[in-house]
Amino acid sequence: MRILLVEDNQALADGLSAILRGTGHAVDAVSDGASADAAISAEAFDLVILDLTLPEMDGLEVLRAMRARQNRAAVLILTARGAAEDKVKGLDLGADDYMSKPFDISEFEARVRMLLRRQAGLRSSALSFGGVDLDLNSRTFSAGGTPLDIPARELGLLEILFLRAGKVVSKEAIIQSLAAFDDDLSANAIEQYVSRLRKRMAPHGLTVRTARGIGYYLDKAAPV
Missing domain, CATH: 3.40.50.2300 (Response regulator)
Incomplete structure (x- = not known):
């Protein structure tokens, strides 16, 4: 935010x-x-x-x-x-x-x-999507009751996508949410964070999908 x-x-x-x-x-x-x-x-x-x-x-x-x-x-x-x-x-x-x-x-x-x-239009501080839970009060994610260790920028990205799960969020909106005046955050950097986040979420049944030319959205991964 x-x-x-x-x-x-x-x-x-x-x-x-x-x-x-x-x-x-x-x-x-x-x-x-x-x-x-x-x-x-x-x-x-x-x-x-x-x-x-x-x-x-x-x-x-x-x-x-x-x-x-x-x-x-x-x-x-x-x-x-x-x-x-x-x-x-x-x-x-x-x-x-x-x-x-x-x-x-x-x-x-x-x-x-x-x-x-x-x-964000939320009444509760506890959210769930797929097998992952978000506690908005502490801004922590967990899966099966186990806290997930996520670096700050990836955590911020996941929070943005989690709050709009299933809905496309543009790259510009992501950059605006993550970057302050003095931050140099490019679209290429966002792509790198998305790639890392995909790998991090894969074991928990979630993925970040690309809406080509628009942005990204959080989705449940297909069963393997």
Whole structure:
């Protein structure tokens, strides 16, 4: 999943970015409202974590402009403004959730998981396809109760395909979900990850099929 963090406190931004990247998400961080507005206009994000008091453009203005463009990415407002009227205004403008600073990191992580799960249209954190299970809370895969050891990029790719099992996901959508601003992720690199993932999933009855010229989709492997 791809996340945009909009926070002008550099220490907090660095800490939250490290936490989110540590759970396998692609994270872009900007420190002012104008940069946030430009990023949201140009890129596709699953979640925007948005401070309200920002240089150049207020966070509520960023949110208003985002929703005016019909951008439906989930938004978590994260701010030191604790007044009820600010919370109500943010929610009325289309925010999905609101946390006041200071906050508990474990609660922050739980809210991020909840919003990403909701964004994917899921009610449960436990998913199964074929003989493989996905726990969205821990972002871990298992087969027959045994955890699968999957490198970070392949895990991210499998998660994207797993959440849309049976449906074609374009290469462009995969690159956008896996890569942050400063990542150099090419279509050729995606092909290599797909090839490795096919080998890794073969013992568990799953495969990644190619929709030529379009992208890839997760499918159950034919019995041998």
